[in-house]
Amino acid sequence: MKDDTRPEEDEEYIPTPEDFLFDEEETEEEIKKKHSKKLMIRLIGVGVACLLLLQVANIWFNLFSLDSRELARTSDELSQQEHIVEFKESVVTIQGNGGRGTGFNVHPNGYILTNHHVIHNRQPLAFIFPSGEIFHAKIVESNQELDVALLKIDGGDLPYLPLRVHDAKEDEKIYVIGNPLSQTQIVNDGEILNDEAPYQVLKISNDIFPGHSGSPVLSEKGEVVGVVYARSIPPIRSQEEGHGLAIPIERIVTEIPQLKELFDDL
Structure with missing residues (x-):
């Protein structure tokens, strides 16, 4: 007797283009080339960044260098005058933690006037007179809003600058x-x-x-x-x-x- 049973035929499968793609293992030489290329790109980027930074730094250096020279030249000329030399004796350098500024003595017993922001959070502070004497100080008062501070150092018979309380004048x-x-x-x-x-x-x-x-x-x-x-x-x-x-x-x-x-x- 004839067997009419037949296995069902599979549906037709149409391959996609992706089926014809296959992964190809990279050789060690190709891997090294890729790493070298990436490294070269990074080095070029770093080099360009460094050049830009150097350019900016050079501009600022030249700017401040010119200003420094001009300040020094003017100061040298003015310092030929005897009264200017006397004024300078009372002006101190304030050296603190991460900062540097200026102050000046206003009393023979050692009271230094400066800005609040010059001394704020910069202790310990050293107050250096032009004579080379170095003092430490305690804060008498520091007014943040006005940005002024008064400090006391242990000293006596020190050079000082007098205060003029009346108004300064235009064009003075x-x-x-x-x-x-x-x-x-x-x-x-x-x-x-x-x-x-x-x-x-x-x-x-x-x-x-x-x-x-x-x-x-x-x-x-x-x-x-x-x-x-x-x-x-x-x-x-x-x-x-x-x-x-x-x-x-x-x-x-x-x-x-x-x-x-x-x-x-x-």
Whole structure:
């Protein structure tokens, strides 16, 4: 008898293009070439980044180098004057933990005036006079809002700068003595730019740089009329020039009673 049973036929399978792909093992030489190529790309990237950083660093170095030379040249010329040399004797370098700034002595018994931000969180602090004497100090008062600080060092018969409590005047000639750009005892001259009184902030034409914070603004007689704390930065593409900013001494005396008592005793 004839068997009519037949196995069912499989459905037709149509291969896809992916079926014709196959993984091919890479040779050791090809693997090395790929690693070398990746390494080369990384090295080129690092090299380009380093060149860009060097360019930026070079621009800043040249900028500050020119400023440093100009400051030193001006300071050397002004320091030929006897009264300028006397003013400098009272200006100290403040060296602290991770920072450096300027201060000045306002009393023969050793009271140093500077900015709050110069001493804040930078203890221990060393106060170095031009004579080479080094002192440590305790804080009498530090006013963050006004950005001023008064400190006491153990000393006597020290050179000091007198304070002038009345308002500074527009166009008045002034000096600033400080320790900018890793230099010390740098003096430059300028004038007061404010056009109205009383002043909340003194605007001065003197060039101000990092390290100038806490520098005294002095009249031609060597009286302190303000304390430098910053420099203004004009808007981009603005025709305005930046100028130095200082806290008027009359505001400081008002805010720090101890300073007024010291001033009255002299």
